[in-house]
Amino acid sequence: MDGVHEDVLGELRKTFSSGRTRGVTWRKAQLQGILKLLVEKEEEIFEALKQDLGKHPVESFRDEVGVVKKSATNALRCVEKWMAPQKGRMPLVFFPARGAVVSEPLGVVLIFASWNFPISLALDPVIGAISAGNTIVLKPSDLAPKCSSFLVNTIPLYLDPEAIKVVEGGKEVAEQLLQLKWDKIFFTGSPQVGRLIMSAAAKHLTPVTLELGGKCPTIFDTLSNSSDLQVAVKRVAGGKWGSCNGQACIGIDYVLVETQFAPVLIELLKKYIKKFHGENLKTLKNLARIVNKHHFDRVHNLLKDPKVAAAVVYGGSVDEKNMAIEPTILLNPPLDADIMTEEIFGPLLPIITLNNIEESIQFINSRPKPLAIYAFTKNESLKEKILQETSSGSLTFNDAVIQFICDILPFGGVGQSGHGRYHGKYSFDTFSHEKAVLHRSFLIELEPRYPPWNDFKMEFVSLAYDYNYVGLILLLLGLRRIFRTNRRQ
């Protein structure tokens, strides 16, 4: 097996060395290939996502096909601009010189996708890696097997097979891939696996982007305007159950609300759950399913803790045979229970009550930094306080999850939620090395740069560092007294 992966890597390195992937034509052709794939294979993608995760085609379009299409279109439009060297401003002492920052591809990169958005979290980073001119190995998640085999079968038909490879497999294959030397590893998944990736990368000094998750809190302020309230609750419901049934890294993990407002919030949430997803477990609709038995058990176990079970105020029923868990609301489960210490990544929504909504800042800050914070409020000073005093990958006011499709914003975590970022130009940057380039000519030579050292040179250099041009001229004309005397040597 090992040898196989080495061969793959060797072929990709050869392609990279040939320089082919550096040209803008190649990059654009691949991006067009992705767009073509999405158009021609849309139905197949919907089918694979339905089989792996039970996603409705509209959800699949919104979160997967559409997102990737948008990314690829944007990259296609901008890649030439991104590739253009950026001029750096040179101070006069350097004259004549010009400086530039040239973005160059890193080489052969490895991308690990995750199972919850098995198409978009695979292709979105690939778009960045292509835009930056790298050769790529994509390893889809084996927990979404239909999507994985779709990718391995389809990508070679649309993208340059000598430069972009898909390697299928589970943990063992991942471990073998990690033995090899890559120029960048891009990983989407859990912190536990993230650590394994990082330590494997340390061996080869490979830079790593880790897109992890965390418990993304929602601060829900008391909203007095009824229509605002309806919109806000809809967005919370959409941000919890609407994206892969809570199995999303930026999905809402729990809600913080003032005690007296909690009943209003819970009643409205119930209303929208029923409206969006139906009334009972047997007839749940528009909901992705739990990905597999392992995750079903994991989420189910969170509920089994008696103190947690007692906190359920809506839902809570499970169907082991069909691996279905009802959208579930919990009120004040114990803060030391697993449900409040681990990322839930499923359809359970704890609501934690506070005396004053401002306490939410302290609550969030005493936990690891999340990938996203959401805050529904019209109170500008609260907004400012949240913005200044909390830390998270992203912060969205009055909505949830939508920041993901905003190409102009970097997407990525901080602390426990990961490091590195992508989307739009940031994807290009993530897979590029920004090379500093300084061009000089032979024309003007500043003698004081060179030994043997003396006081004149010392004074000259000191003035040059201060960009004190008047002083420099005076010195050169012999009009500036050299005041530094009697130094060593």
Added chain:
Amino acid sequence: MGMVDAEAIVKELRETYSSGKTKKYEWRVSQLKALLKIAENHEKEIVDALYSDLSKPELESFIHEISMVKTSCKHALKGLKQWMKPEKAKATITSFPSSAEIVPEPLGVVLVISAWNYPFLLSLDPVIGAIAAGNAVVLKPSEIAPATSSVLAKLLGQYVDVTAIRVVEGAVPETTALLEQKWDKIFYTGNGKIGRIVLAAATKHLTPVVLELGGKSPVVVDSNINFKVAVRRIISGKWGCNNGQACVAPDYIITAKDNVPKLLDSMKHELEKFYGKDPLNSGDLSRIVNANHFRRLSNLLDDTKVIDKVVHGGQRDENNLKIAPTILLDVPHDSLIMKEEIFGPLLPIITVNKVEDSIHFINAREKPLAAYLFTSNKKLEEEFVMNISAGGLVINDVTLHVANSSLPFGGVGESGMGSYHGRFSFDTFSHKKAVLHRNFSGDAPQRYPPYTPSKARFLKALLNGDILGLIRALIGW
């Protein structure tokens, strides 16, 4: 220092950080000014420490260390307000109505581990970035430059806010104890071997790491150039930078065979002009930092494969840890000197048939921190820029890119990861938080289930940014 101390220090700094004090613009400015004062008021003390650690010539200490720190502080003080400003981002129609911004925020408590070769600059330059970005910071200077380490500990203790900025002196046990702690960023300058250890330690807490390493930085010399100027620049970048003990110093020269006599003559001539006939006694050359490194460099020279390749210099003085500028011609490519980073006053010249071959030679090796080219051939220059991957490139000069705060400084591949200098330092120690502001109007029902075909059409148009399609979907076409 034991485990407990490291833990206690981090705990204290974390408390300071949590108080929000270090995030304030005024605090950052006051600390940057304090660092500037250190460089301004204690020049003599710093120069003396550098002399004691490395016999570094005063002017070198001034140009490469003290002045650079001053420039960095001033640059940060000037730019800080601008750097801290949230960057407005244009929101797209897809998430309309909304406004988006990118807000830089400090990472928290960071660790800077610095190197012995520029012990003052490489300690304070990253600290300037960490402070500018609003972090609490622990600096661990290199124990291999003990005088500078203790000057740093003393002066920082006097000038800066010690509840947020700390110097921890020590060697391996202290560094190990520090690496055990949870940091929000680790910034390491040094070599790839320790770099790997730092990375592995960071894994435990998922800490992002900047590695400023080195590598064998090549100099390609073409034939159609002003040899005198080129050679003087190479010499100043090699021996004039801490006697070759610099991460961006030229490691070896590549040139075409017929170019060698002219190049060599010119080098010998200029070297003598710079350092005299007896370079071991020149006051303008740093010494080798310690006996270990002296031995390491001696071993490179005594390698049987290269012992007869010395064409200039070669003198050594073990008692004073001095090695003269030494040039070697046509060393075997598999000799130790061509496999390891030299980091000292030895300069091999590798010859190729034609200068274009040098690109292949460089690309067959690990990516260096810097690569230099002297030429007046525009085509070669372009090829070099496009095909050589290195942290930074300089055409017709060496090492100068380091002094330029508008260029990012950092390696790629074996030469490191992450970059700093100027605004890039601020960015390195900041998290760029994506902030999206929405209001409650303009909510598209198509986002929510139950899903219908018309919702699908609407979403397609929306995600494609297709305004016409959107209107069509809305009016039900």
